[in-house]
Amino acid sequence: MKGGEGEGVDVTDAVARRRSDKAKLTNDAELQRHYARMLLIREAEMRCGALFAEGAIPGFIHLSNGQEAVSVGVMAALRPDDTIASTHRGHGHALAKGLGLDSFFKELMGKADGACKGRGGSMHVADLSVGMLGANGIVGGGVAIAVGSALAHKLRGGDAVAVSFFGDGALAEGVLHECFNVASLMAAPIMFACENNGWSEFSPSSAQIAFTLEKLAAAYSLEYRRVRGSDVEEVAKAAGEAIERMRSERRPCVMEFMTSRVRGHYEGDMQRYRTDQGSLVDPLDVTREALEQRGVAPEILEALAADARAEVEAAVRAAQAAPDATLQSALEGVYAPKERA
Amino acid sequence: MKGGEGEGVDVTDAVARRRSDKAKLTNDAELQRHYARMLLIREAEMRCGALFAEGAIPGFIHLSNGQEAVSVGVMAALRPDDTIASTHRGHGHALAKGLGLDSFFKELMGKADGACKGRGGSMHVADLSVGMLGANGIVGGGVAIAVGSALAHKLRGGDAVAVSFFGDGALAEGVLHECFNVASLMAAPIMFACENNGWSEFSPSSAQIAFTLEKLAAAYSLEYRRVRGSDVEEVAKAAGEAIERMRSERRPCVMEFMTSRVRGHYEGDMQRYRTDQGSLVDPLDVTREALEQRGVAPEILEALAADARAEVEAAVRAAQAAPDATLQSALEGVYAPKERA
Amino acid sequence: MSEARFAHAINRALDDALERDSRVLLVGEDIAKAGGVFGATRGLFDKYGRERVLDFPISENAMAGVAVGLAMGGYRPVIEIMFMDFVALAMDGIVNQAAKLHFMFGGQGDVPLVVRTQHGGGLNAGPQHSQCLEAWFAHIPGLKVVCPATLDDAYALLLASIEDPNPVIFVEHKALYAMKGALSEPAPKAELGVARIERAGSDVTIVTYGAMVHEALAAARSLAEEGVDAEVINLRTLQPWDESAVLASLSRTHRLVVAHEAVEAFGVGAEIAARMAQIGFDELDGPIMRVGAQFLPIPFARNLEKAVLPGAARIVEAVRATHG
Amino acid sequence: MSEARFAHAINRALDDALERDSRVLLVGEDIAKAGGVFGATRGLFDKYGRERVLDFPISENAMAGVAVGLAMGGYRPVIEIMFMDFVALAMDGIVNQAAKLHFMFGGQGDVPLVVRTQHGGGLNAGPQHSQCLEAWFAHIPGLKVVCPATLDDAYALLLASIEDPNPVIFVEHKALYAMKGALSEPAPKAELGVARIERAGSDVTIVTYGAMVHEALAAARSLAEEGVDAEVINLRTLQPWDESAVLASLSRTHRLVVAHEAVEAFGVGAEIAARMAQIGFDELDGPIMRVGAQFLPIPFARNLEKAVLPGAARIVEAVRATHG
Ligand SMILES: Cc1ncc(C[n+]2csc(CCOP(=O)(O)OP(=O)(O)O)c2C)c(N)n1
Ligand SMILES: Cc1ncc(C[n+]2csc(CCOP(=O)(O)OP(=O)(O)O)c2C)c(N)n1
Ligand SMILES: [Mg+2]
């Protein structure tokens, strides 16, 4: 096996050890970065939950607790010019893709300079400047948008790609199947990224979906991979490989991330219907344990958590102090003005 | 192998020969009946085409020339309490299921006692009394209706089944995929009957559909069978077996009938886009040849054709002489009156 | 009379319909064991079982079409489209199929089908979970459209809708589910197409429906303090709507306000106003005023949603303007 | 000036848009090699190739959503929904996504998207191929709705729609495609939201759009013989519609008829009438009359379709009734 540039052919044990240490260090650093992002999402969402409970955030709030590794792992493989379209459960996707924490909290609190000027709220967080084409209140609603975005990437040339996130429940929506077909026909560089948390709102998806995504992908001859969605490294690796292929080969693929919906469908959900609590896997636990096993000091992990808390705290404070959205701005914001075109 | 009632165990060659002659005779009689029905549909539709060309039938007219063996073969396996939902190309389905020729022509000419009182025309021929739930102007529009009908059969008990006819182009419509899922989940006794004529209007379906129906059915673990749609015996046999299974096992299945759209998409279509004329297989030719090979006399075949012509001629005359639909009846027909409920 | 919530009235009507008529089925997303997102079907799965109360996957268009097939097959499905915004996915089944079949097949069959759905703001549910789209359906021959305001109406109109042999769009308001009120005993009855005068008055007619009925009554109370005696008509059914009741009232008051939560432009109120500007023209002593949501998607933020949605204050202003 | 058909005017506008702006794309069913069912895109695939003129499978909802994604990605898709009835399958993409994104994302992005579709009767296409559903879209904040009547309008309004940074529903009339007429040279220009007086008159204002403009002009000619001088206003854009032009005309004529082919009840005309019954009330000397299709699905039979669809005769009657 040939090594890379500058590496000798005679690899001694010591060198090998040093190299693997270095790789481990790199991996650790990367995993720490992943962990930090996941912590930030978790911390932000727990604050959302608390702010919702105390009435400071209204509306329907779907937290992605348990699914952070998918957001962070997939987004680690994406560039700012890549695009994603998300779901009702879109906080993690948005924050991981680069939506600022301030904009995020301001949006959820309905503030004038929230990400969407307070007009969309949790179900519509978006940041087009970083390629985050919006959470979506319609199950399956973002899938075709992502395919269109992928087609735009393809038509423009270059190697940007799009990712469509959707839940296992969305597999029942016809538009998703239309999109599998369209993307296949047009060889759009899109990843259909299913976050399979086992639930469609209050019903187990097994009672709603009669097929497996694997078999469905096979019907369209689409590359498919099932990934442990609680393992951010595995997610990042698998997504990274798939996305690299999409950059050159310009065709769709399907990935299924097996995840756990740690909380209720939305905040306020009493979850009386739930029976699977025993089997939930929390990616933050998984990642923390991995880091601990690799010898990362507890103080470092605590420092990361403290950083996340501080960042979130600052953003929440900024949001609370920010001015409310104004009706005038909303009234003027229904149509795009001609000049911008 | 045990024989049937009253038959000895020692089967001599002679008996066997006589038995197979009898079977052949039965088969011939049955095939002649099939052929007669196919002739009737062909003759009726050719008259539609002619009446359209001379302006006596208006609107959009999609003929099923080339697909008659599917209509006749599938319907041979159905009972009047079984239901079908059809497509824009629904004449053959309707006539084979039992819509009267008079009602049919009157409908297409917009007469007062047409099947639908002249309100629907070619794209909406229906006869609920024989379980024909309507042609449909919306591609894929009949599929969910058929699933609902199958569910009604299932909920009611008994062994009636439903058949959903659709074209290969309809495979692109999301609702069809929703229906595959729903029917699988609910174990609805429905046959998804695809008439694959290779065309979606003016485009080859190969340019519109990225998957095969066989693979799609496999994704839903649905029984699938591909059948030569030009061979009415093969259609009848395959459909008959599938439907018998559905009667007892109460679950969906998928059949794909490979057919040829012998004429244009609709009447008046110049078909400049067509390149496949060489490969078209006409089920009437196939069946006539089969009958000839089985020694059915040419006079008999000619008599059957003459019968069909006469029947159609009589129906056309009756329709031409019939009174036009009236506005008053239409105005009163928008809502079902309470009493009927 | 019993104290209950609006959602209970819906639930009671469904329960009674299931009890009385074995052809009635409930179909919807999370309506069976889960009892529906707003609890309207709670308990019915346990009581009537899986053959009467059916959970459906997230496939709104198929749901509508399947319901048409069930209706043609002799059943009386009541489907639930969880938010009215999601009807956007079911328009083919409702508009191209259900609405037209009875007519289009020359009266051969009926489509006794009810689409329960809920509209409106008040929960900060945002642009895709707050729309009032009833005008879409009122425009379609073959459909009926019903929108109850009170517990009695919710109960009685829902039963009447289920008993109707035609497809009925039955629109509940999400902010009403928790509303407490009285449910009459013996159980109230209602006929589709008949409006009710909720408050008699002689100075101005306020025509409205759904949750806005309560705003209109509040407006009438505050107008009374100004010495203006407003009549409040609750349409209850939007298609067909009770033209003669509105005209009769207008002939007494000579002034007209039409109010609803839906976007004013091209909303249901436009038809009422336009019709009265024709057949009631000679009765009119002032301009016909309309009240509805301003022309923008319903925004999420509390203060924005509140500002956009019309309430009693805007109705009062409109009444004043009929004199202007 | 050149003689052409209405379909050519559409074709020319698409051609010029494709030529001028490389971001413009055409997407639709059978629009590429086949040139569209009504021939509106004929030749454009050959001229601009597969990267600009894209055939799409029979997946209307995906088509709308894909177009939104293309629009957000910097393109200017013009999609064709073959018959307006089929928009029932694309409402989510159009209404929940396209219409709301610019607003809902706080103005972050535009959705410059045109949905070309065709409505109306006259071809005996039956209940599922003849509907005029423009009122649905006019009710939705965030959408614009355009409906041309003449070749010049077809050309100029289509270009203006493509240049608009917002989603525009562009509604052609199937019976107009073959209509011959003049296409001005140099190419005409138009602005959305501006009506045009097609015929000046002093006795009554007839407000209309699309194919009915021609019926209104015929009605005006026959009214002229009775000594009634009708003004005909062609709205051209339905959302936003030119309120001030209509009000100004009404202020001169004091009588108003609103006419369209769509079902009268809850149609576009209701909004025009309702609005004038408010802001134009003092100008009105007689009832506002509306003309539209009767309240039934468009029937197939020749005589039925003809009886149901409104024409010049019904407009004449309505004008008479404004004096009644
Ligand atoms: C078209 C549509 N139908 C129904 C809903 C209501 N709803 C919101 S989320 C949800 C379940 C979605 O399940 P899944 O796609 O697995 O996502 P998850 O909630 O598990 O993240 C439903 C039914 C909706 N928002 N849109
Ligand atoms: C929803 C919808 N989209 C488009 C059309 C226009 N259309 C009518 S038939 C047809 C092609 C259908 O192809 P297929 O399903 O294979 O049936 P075939 O015509 O081959 O019998 C199309 C696109 C329609 N009627 N309905
Ligand atoms: Mg899920």
Ligand SMILES: [Mg+2]
């Ligand atoms: Mg075909």
